[in-house]
Amino acid sequence: MSRFDFAKTSPALFKGLYHASTVFETEKTVPKTVVEIVKCRVSQLNACSFCLRMHRDDYLKHGGQQDKIDMLAVWRNAKDFDPSERAALDWAEKLTIAADSVAIDASFEALGAHFNEAQISELTTGIALINAWNRLGIAQHQRA
Numbered sequence: 001m002s003r004f005d006f007a008k009t010s011p012a013l014f015k016g017l018y019h020a021s022t023v024f025e026t027e028k029t030v031p032k033t034v035v036e037i038v039k040c041r042v043s044q045l046n047a048c049s050f051c052l053r054m055h056r057d058d059y060l061k062h063g064g065q066q067d068k069i070d071m072l073a074v075w076r077n078a079k080d081f082d083p084s085e086r087a088a089l090d091w092a093e094k095l096t097i098a099a100d101s102v103a104i105d106a107s108f109e110a111l112g113a114h115f116n117e118a119q120i121s122e123l124t125t126g127i128a129l130i131n132a133w134n135r136l137g138i139a140q141h142q143r144a
Contacts, residue, residue: 002140002141003139003140003141004139004140005140006136006139006140017129017132017133017136020125020129021129021133024122024125024126024129027122028119028122028126029118029119029122030088030115030119030122030123030126032058032062033059033062033063033064034084034085034088034123035123035126036055036056036058036059036062036064037059037064037068037069037072037085037088037089038088038089038092038123038126038127038130039051039055039058039059039126039130040052040055040056040059040069040072041072041075041089041092041093042092042096042127042130042131042134043055043130043134044072044073045093045096045097046096046131046134046135046138047138048133048134048135048137048138050137051130051133051134051137055130056069065080067080068080068081068085075089083113083114084114084115087107087110087111087113087114087115088111088114088115088123090107090110091107091108091110091111091120091123091124091127092123092127094107095124095127095128095131096127096131108120111123
């Protein structure tokens, strides 16, 4: 049972957030699999089963590996992730959990080895958007 329907009760806000998400998807240069694995991890951290299922499916549809999905909760200790994915996942965790500024600074520095400034901006926007969608889904009581 849904608590409320964001799209129906706040159509202008829904359209704005949806538009931002659409622009992000069409304008990004970060690889789709990196974006989707990050969205999966953020959704795990936020306990948003609806978004986790959706982005897992998108990740796999775009060539992502099932092993990485299986190991995502323990990615720091798994061999499956390449250095760019590790940097992106770390950045996503730092921004989602809102870690202290020293940890955020170190995570940001690590991104520079794998992503240019525009890609870091894109990745950060994607993390902000999925956090917004996760929280709206949880508030509405959406479950997968």
